[in-house]
Amino acid sequence: MSNLWELSIKEIHSGLSGGAFSAHDLVTSYIERVRAVEPIVQSFISITEALALEQATKADEAISTGAFHPLTGVPVQIKDIISTAGIPTTCASKMLENYVPPFDATVVSKLLDQNAVILGKGNMDEFGMGSSCEHSAFHATHNPWDSKRVPGGSSGGGGASVAANEVAYALGSDTGGSIRQPAAFNGVVGLKPTYGSVSRYGLIAYASSFDQIGPITKTVSDCAIVFDAIRGPDPLDATCVSRTYDEIAVNLDRNISTSSPLNEGSPIRIGVPEEFFTEGISPEVKKVIDDAIRQLESLGALIEPVSLPNTVHALACYYIIAPSECSANLARFDGVKFGYSDRNTPDMWESMERTRGHGFGPEVKRRIMMGTYALSSGYYEAYYTKAQRVRTLIRREYEEIFTKVDVLVTPTSPVIAFPLGDKLDDPVEMYNVDICTIPANIAGLPAISVPCGFSENMPVGMQLIGKAFTEPVLFNMAYAFEQSTRWHQMKPQL
Amino acid sequence: MELDIEQVKHLASLARIDLSLEDCQELSQQLGDIFDQFESLRDLNLEGVTPTAHIADSTNVTREDQVGHCLATEDVLINAPVRNGDFFQVNPVLEE
Numbered sequence A: 001m002s003n004l005w006e007l008s009i010k011e012i013h014s015g016l017s018g019g020a021f022s023a024h025d026l027v028t029s030y031i032e033r034v035r036a037v038e039p040i041v042q043s044f045i046s047i048t049e050a051l052a053l054e055q056a057t058k059a060d061e062a063i064s065t066g067a068f069h070p071l072t073g074v075p076v077q078i079k080d081i082i083s084t085a086g087i088p089t090t091c092a093s094k095m096l097e098n099y100v101p102p103f104d105a106t107v108v109s110k111l112l113d114q115n116a117v118i119l120g121k122g123n124m125d126e127f128g129m130g131s132s133c134e135h136s137a138f139h140a141t142h143n144p145w146d147s148k149r150v151p152g153g154s155s156g157g158g159g160a161s162v163a164a165n166e167v168a169y170a171l172g173s174d175t176g177g178s179i180r181q182p183a184a185f186n187g188v189v190g191l192k193p194t195y196g197s198v199s200r201y202g203l204i205a206y207a208s209s210f211d212q213i214g215p216i217t218k219t220v221s222d223c224a225i226v227f228d229a230i231r232g233p234d235p236l237d238a239t240c241v242s243r244t245y246d247e248i249a250v251n252l253d254r255n256i257s258t259s260s261p262l263n264e265g266s267p268i269r270i271g272v273p274e275e276f277f278t279e280g281i282s283p284e285v286k287k288v289i290d291d292a293i294r295q296l297e298s299l300g301a302l303i304e305p306v307s308l309p310n311t312v313h314a315l316a317c318y319y320i321i322a323p324s325e326c327s328a329n330l331a332r333f334d335g336v337k338f339g340y341s342d343r344n345t346p347d348m349w350e351s352m353e354r355t356r357g358h359g360f361g362p363e364v365k366r367r368i369m370m371g372t373y374a375l376s377s378g379y380y381e382a383y384y385t386k387a388q389r390v391r392t393l394i395r396r397e398y399e400e401i402f403t404k405v406d407v408l409v410t411p412t413s414p415v416i417a418f419p420l421g422d423k424l425d426d427p428v429e430m431y432n433v434d435i436c437t438i439p440a441n442i443a444g445l446p447a448i449s450v451p452c453g454f455s456e457n458m459p460v461g462m463q464l465i466g467k468a469f470t471e472p473v474l475f476n477m478a479y480a481f482e483q484s485t486r487w488h489q490m491k492p493q494l
Numbered sequence B: 001m002e003l004d005i006e007q008v009k010h011l012a013s014l015a016r017i018d019l020s021l022e023d024c025q026e027l028s029q030q031l032g033d034i035f036d037q038f039e040s041l042r043d044l045n046l047e048g049v050t051p052t053a054h055i056a057d058s059t060n061v062t063r064e065d066q067v068g069h070c071l072a073t074e075d076v077l078i079n080a081p082v083r084n085g086d087f088f089q090v091n092p093v094l095e096e
Helices: A007-017 A023-043 A049-064 A108-114 A154-164 A180-186 A220-230 A285-298 A311-331 A347-361 A362-374 A382-400 A428-431 A439-442 A471-483 B005-013 B021-041 B073-077
Strands: A046-049 A077-078 A116-122 A169-174 A189-192 A212-217 A271-274 A302-306 A407-411 A447-455 A460-464
Touching: A007 A023, A007 A220, A023 A049, A023 A077, A023 A116, A023 A439, A046 A154, A049 A460, A077 A154, A077 A471, A108 A116, A108 A220, A108 A439, A116 A154, A154 A169, A154 A212, A169 A189, A169 A220, A180 A189, A189 A220, A189 A471, A212 A220, A220 A447, A220 A471, A271 A285, A271 A439, A285 A302, A285 A447, A285 A460, A285 A471, A311 A382, A311 A428, A311 A439, A311 B021, A362 A382, A362 B005, A362 B021, A382 A439, A382 B021, A407 A471, A407 B073, A428 B021, A439 A460, A447 A471, A460 A471, B005 B021, B021 B073
Parallel strands: A077 A116, A077 A169, A271 A302, A271 A407
Antiparallel strands: A046 A116, A169 A212, A189 A212, A189 A447, A407 A460, A447 A460
16 A cells, blocks of 8 residues: 555545444544654744644544545645634734634634544744745744745645645635636645635634635545535635525546536636736746646636736735724734733833834735825825725626636746745845736636646646636636646655 | 835834835835835726725624534633733833
């Protein structure tokens, strides 16, 4: 038998149910794997080995009594921005270095209800702000395919840990591409769900109107299993709405040449928006995506060129609204109720200013300053309100396009994983990397990244964007593509 | 566009962030560069376009007014940087 840490969630589930191995065997195998590769990858902020062993014992007990769910006993890494009761949750910030949440995020409760095994917390860009995982206050994470390159961000720990087989899957969060881009850079699958389909309760807020939690996994069917487990309405998050669709994981293999939601019995219509293939895209990435589109066509999909002209305004729209929301959300870090606190002055305001000046890293301070500027008197109309109006334009453009096509296909990132340090000194260049992922957050749409080839021996991801709440269609497409290619079987040599 | 140092200092005071002069100098350049990228929005005709504040279409989500689970006092105070009995302690706000 292959190493247990190589198995997918689906394979683990059948192994556990058939008694081929126990949850304890499984977690022990993963712990050994983490010990072996973590010195290179450094995807974790904290490793909860003792807890994981305890949870594995509980999982084995549950299995023996027949209380068996798809994620029972399966080891997971949780991004360190998602609250875990009793386990430090730092947001990769000095501000929360010693913060231990007194409650679980709803997604964590849902995993624990299935007797999941938490192996640790994932590294990230501080408070989710960054595209390379280099803005962690603790350490950088290294791409398992080439340790001199970034794993992407902000959920870089999640992408790297899954690619390196340190965990079976990870939970990340995506505000402007933070799940999909690291998934693409590491050759794994990542889903940003429709806004409102997964509870944000316990997700430490960066930009509340964009943030969504989602899975990073080895395969498309694993992604569906995790999404099925974490979605659903939550009274603790008023934006998390009630939508019922059938369990996705068991309905993946519908024929895409006959399953168009727009036109029943007809092939799925795929739009290729030209604006995602112009400025800034690497020619090799473009070639890989073109080949992937041909593959989708050979599976029976109809390919149509489409245009989304307002895409050029997406970056500006996002980098005004997200920092504005961030400047408001991060006002809570004042050194009073939790987190870092500088009390070396008797003055209350000075204490607060020092706390924030020393507790936040450079990128977080930069974004708070951007947001403060965009919201300040005299600039509010010119920047914030204007960006919100542009958001309406972009949203309408997507509503319109989805009356003509079922799905859009684009690169997940215009470039492959870049060398560590390459873009660290130039914030504008770093922001530009998010160009392909940001529109789905602006319009609240679901989007999945699937491995679709290589450039310079580094993985390339294909992004599928759908209409709100059409995750089943995205999964259907992604699964058909994955099953007809071998990209997901390729693993980094560590 | 470049923000001058005084503007950056003003923003820092609004955001309640203590910044060194060096930080302010770096930010005056960077914020200028960043906001230059937003100039493309200037010429857009947005007449009659309503702003989107939030993507979710739900409004006035309410629940029954029933007592639910709450955190215990100890749990709430467990992360307090400085506490005094069952209170968070801050530096004096009002002068004597």
